[in-house]
Amino acid sequence: MAACASLLAMSAVTMAVPANAQGRLDAKYEASLAGLPIGKGAWIVDIAEDQYSAAVSGATTGLMKSIGGGNGTGTSQGRIVAGQFAPLNYISTVHYGKKAETIRIALAGGNVKDSAIEPSPPENPDRIPVTDAHRRSVLDPMTGSLLRAAGTGDLLSPESCRKTMPVFDGRMRYDLRFEFKRMDTVKAEKGYRGPALVCAVYFTPIAGYVPDRVSIKYVAAQRDMEIWFAPIAGTRVLAPFRITIPTPLGTGMIEATEFISVQKTAKTN
Template structure:
């Protein structure tokens, strides 16, 4: 989820409308460890996205947890511009809620409840780090500008900065291949597979093994497919090699529908 939340960048395009209702399953070395759902609505001049999920299978018996997130905003010159973001995670030990208010790609206000303790080893996040960034939920949607083929290799060749309420990091994408994917329910069609590279910037503890591991990885892949009726691509599958086997998040149900753009009334 850390890496999924950061891909909403691209040049402006004409507005269109569409909806996605998807179900995902997470596995580790082929063993189910989590399930979740994701709903996205792209309107003529506004959008909203919400997701929820939790641990499943054997992992749930050892480390039960749930999470939910939501983002909403406007469509400005064909680009997604979030205005608010909220994410809550709950385990048997604690619950935490992150809230952010955004304007023009800048974080105007944010909070973590309860407020975490200060860690002297954590690289501080400055005001400059919170400018020109995306929130994780809006960022999970890859906006492709212009009128070129959505599945063009150039759609992968991009990058962006992300702030998730605690950490500021950069993601870079690059083209890997085209393939065909098929969900158990819904989507069956072309998919764009991109390599994704993670670079931590601030708000993290440098000695944390998971940060070092992700930053060193060169084999993480994310597979995008379109929301019908729009120029927005969203993750269908994501794979991350780990010391315990391949971790994968993949859509089991991916139902997307298009609606025609609203036509302004004329006299």
């Protein structure tokens, strides 16, 4: 679901970053529902001059763990081409009870070359099929949650929010549309404290879903979901610091408790 050491973060926001700047984010998050803790996770993002990688892990806690615990991991790697992310590989594994599911996606030039779900899910005739056209010009879910701002202007500007992320998660093709909402401030227990770019986020399912499914309808109808973005030091990249999603049981939230990023020195010959 971004942190910086305070001085480095402020520098990343207010000054142009050299083309060969690099940065790394180490963040830890807690998830809650109606104020009750339900999960914890960690996210590492490594940004180089022409490539990037991200790794996430998480597990249920508290009441959710006692009801039926689960945990998962995910990784994404890709290149940075013309200032934008170009994912190459994505792997996600989720364990729930005694079962597990692994999703693998291979991409090239923004298009899905291959994808698989193990074990194969049962066929559902009501599911809108994903076509080859739906697998073109897409991002994986992890890459789709990062904002990369072009140019050398203010990183935390309204323009950084105004993006639509076409995402394929191995099962479903959907759009995440971001719109600027406001500026705010955040403070992690460890790491970043400073300004955050608050974006409204709108979910639009495209294919690979069952239209009558209540959860899909509910999320697609929401107009109050928000993602608070903070900078990864030394880069033109913003990562989620806080995510809020209204639910019938209360507000769901994922928030960084640690958001530590550092600018790395580019290697030279």
